[in-house]
Amino acid sequence: MPADPAVFEPTDVLDGEARVEPASPPDDEVDPELSGAWQVLKRGLRETPEMRVGLWFTVALALVMTVGQLLIPILIQQIVDHGLGGEEGFRPWFVGTVCGIGAVATLVVYLTGRAAFGRMITASENALCSLRIRAFDHIHRLSIADQTAEKRGTYVARVTADIETIAQFLDWGGMSWILGTALMVGTAALMFVYSWQLALITLFVVAPLGLVLRLVQRGQARAYDRLRTRVSQTMSEVSESVMGAAVVRAYGLHDRMDRRLKTAIGNQYRAQLHANRYQATIFPLGDLFGAAAVAAVLAVGAWWGPRWGLTDGRLIAFLFLVTIFLGPLAELSETFDLTQTAIAGWRKVLSVLDVPVDVPDPGPGVVLSSGPLGVHTEGLEFRYRDGPLVLRGIDVEIPAGSRIAIVGETGCGKTTFAKLLCRLADPSAGRIAIGGNDLRSVDARSRHQAIRMVPQDGFLFDTTVLENVRMGREEATDAEIATAFDDLGLRTWLDALPDGLQTVAGERGESLSVGERQFVALARAEVSEPGLLILDEATSAVDPEADQTLTEALQRLTVGRTTITIAHRLVTAERADRILVFDRGRIVEDGVHEDLARAGGVYAGLYDSWLGNTRADGAA
Numbered sequence: 001m002p003a004d005p006a007v008f009e010p011t012d013v014l015d016g017e018a019r020v021e022p023a024s025p026p027d028d029e030v031d032p033e034l035s036g037a038w039q040v041l042k043r044g045l046r047e048t049p050e051m052r053v054g055l056w057f058t059v060a061l062a063l064v065m066t067v068g069q070l071l072i073p074i075l076i077q078q079i080v081d082h083g084l085g086g087e088e089g090f091r092p093w094f095v096g097t098v099c100g101i102g103a104v105a106t107l108v109v110y111l112t113g114r115a116a117f118g119r120m121i122t123a124s125e126n127a128l129c130s131l132r133i134r135a136f137d138h139i140h141r142l143s144i145a146d147q148t149a150e151k152r153g154t155y156v157a158r159v160t161a162d163i164e165t166i167a168q169f170l171d172w173g174g175m176s177w178i179l180g181t182a183l184m185v186g187t188a189a190l191m192f193v194y195s196w197q198l199a200l201i202t203l204f205v206v207a208p209l210g211l212v213l214r215l216v217q218r219g220q221a222r223a224y225d226r227l228r229t230r231v232s233q234t235m236s237e238v239s240e241s242v243m244g245a246a247v248v249r250a251y252g253l254h255d256r257m258d259r260r261l262k263t264a265i266g267n268q269y270r271a272q273l274h275a276n277r278y279q280a281t282i283f284p285l286g287d288l289f290g291a292a293a294v295a296a297v298l299a300v301g302a303w304w305g306p307r308w309g310l311t312d313g314r315l316i317a318f319l320f321l322v323t324i325f326l327g328p329l330a331e332l333s334e335t336f337d338l339t340q341t342a343i344a345g346w347r348k349v350l351s352v353l354d355v356p357v358d359v360p361d362p363g364p365g366v367v368l369s370s371g372p373l374g375v376h377t378e379g380l381e382f383r384y385r386d387g388p389l390v391l392r393g394i395d396v397e398i399p400a401g402s403r404i405a406i407v408g409e410t411g412c413g414k415t416t417f418a419k420l421l422c423r424l425a426d427p428s429a430g431r432i433a434i435g436g437n438d439l440r441s442v443d444a445r446s447r448h449q450a451i452r453m454v455p456q457d458g459f460l461f462d463t464t465v466l467e468n469v470r471m472g473r474e475e476a477t478d479a480e481i482a483t484a485f486d487d488l489g490l491r492t493w494l495d496a497l498p499d500g501l502q503t504v505a506g507e508r509g510e511s512l513s514v515g516e517r518q519f520v521a522l523a524r525a526e527v528s529e530p531g532l533l534i535l536d537e538a539t540s541a542v543d544p545e546a547d548q549t550l551t552e553a554l555q556r557l558t559v560g561r562t563t564i565t566i567a568h569r570l571v572t573a574e575r576a577d578r579i580l581v582f583d584r585g586r587i588v589e590d591g592v593h594e595d596l597a598r599a600g601g602v603y604a605g606l607y608d609s610w611l612g613n614t615r616a617d618g619a620a
Helices: 037-047 055-084 092-141 143-150 152-194 196-206 206-243 245-253 254-304 312-330 332-353 414-423 444-450 465-470 480-485 491-496 514-528 544-557 570-574 595-597 604-620
Strands: 375-383 389-398 403-407 429-434 451-454 534-537 560-565 578-583 586-591
Touching: 037 092, 037 332, 055 092, 055 152, 055 312, 092 152, 092 332, 152 196, 152 206, 152 312, 152 332, 196 254, 196 312, 206 254, 206 332, 254 312, 254 332, 375 414, 389 414, 389 586, 403 414, 403 570, 414 429, 414 534, 444 451, 451 514, 451 560, 465 480, 465 514, 480 514, 491 544, 514 544, 578 595, 578 604, 586 595, 586 604, 595 604
Parallel strands: 403 560, 403 578, 451 534, 534 560
Antiparallel strands: 375 389, 375 429, 578 586
16 A cells, blocks of 8 residues: 555565565465366366357358458459450459459458457357356355465455456457468468468478477466466455555554555566566567568569469469468467466466365255254364364254353354354364254255354445345345334334435445444344344444443344354353353353353353453443
């Protein structure tokens, strides 16, 4: 977040100070399965079946365009040999007829080209739309272990910037390869018909270009893969600095964030320059080899052509054919650059799609019953990928309709336990049963309706209060949503809003206070009518007045439901029917407040510490 973007220069990101704090660790490893460019392209086309719809029609149109373009040199040869310099001399009618045929051929080339590019663009946009949705859906189906292991900005880059590189290739580069290949093959065949000697000379001069491109392609592929990694790292830093703007300003972290962001931008800057060097190398190659081929054909044809039976018209036609043959080479730098960029982007997107979904839906699974749901766990264990165990041997029985408080020091595993109950991830070992059914076998839609978690931050979307609550149950009517606020005792607050239910919450709900965001989150849970309600201490970060209103709303919300509350303040635990005390990933105590407070164990220590802090705050 530079303090003065107006004076930012590329050199700012290359100085020693900007490198003090790396933005993020390098991520240049390539999946061996996706290491080859051809393998990536084949896999990419398999993942986008929309591109294959009508592909042969596009190829057919490309062939028609090829024939139309190749017809022009043939017509020129006819005009020169038989319309201008034949035995009969100048033949106006013949020249006019041939020119008319050329005009028709040109029109056909235009119309078929327009149809081919139109179909290609339509197919590519359909494919990219589907690919974006698939990638977005796949990311949301990943477990919390995968979500925690990767920065959110990286996932955003996969769905946006990386797929955009594929879009640029499919919209133009793909058609360029199809048309260019058809045109070069057709032109080469016709050149052999006119003069096999000059055709061999042309291919001999141009052939080394293939070897050069092969050598350049290897380095270019690595360069663009590294560039896509740097782009995702930059997006992560930008996202983090924007989302944390209030903290940056409050704590005066501008310089620190400035260094981090400049480092990320500098890494991307250098990666872009390195990749561009390959394009700069390729760009003049087409012109260089093209000029050499034309010069060789002209020199040899002028000297040896008459001996080989070449007329003036055939030699001129051959020179036109050489120009057509070299046309795709003139676009080579741009086409090759788009291709390598797309391959790098495709590789990144495919690597995300290859991350296994650890929480697969059971298909037509078990439907949970309505009403309060009991919870049973056996030998429950969990770890984040290759990290240490976060939960160890959790065995607990929670009867339906009970109110449970989970307490423990930060990092003891209580929030992870709550997320497993929502099946944001599956246990590494052991089992969870909800309402007597293994959680893995429960239908996803039924699970979403029956189990609701109200997080501590009360996340809201940038829409109205009404629509935020409706996300708890899509079919809920406006009247049912208003009734949910009434049932929670929040009608007075709702009426005080500027536009009532139509009040816009703002991005992440920032138009509302912390307590007000929790009001909306509780109403969202109420309207969904869950049988198991999980609360991550909804009152831990609100003012006293909102605390009282929230406490009353929570009491109403928990009636007739099984409630598990992650209690950061032990006054919440005092009201619970039962308390589970977590310590280092285990349940070390289980009981009611009075018994645990007198036992002198972990809970007693937490309670004495909390009570002492409360008294100190009161005295202050």
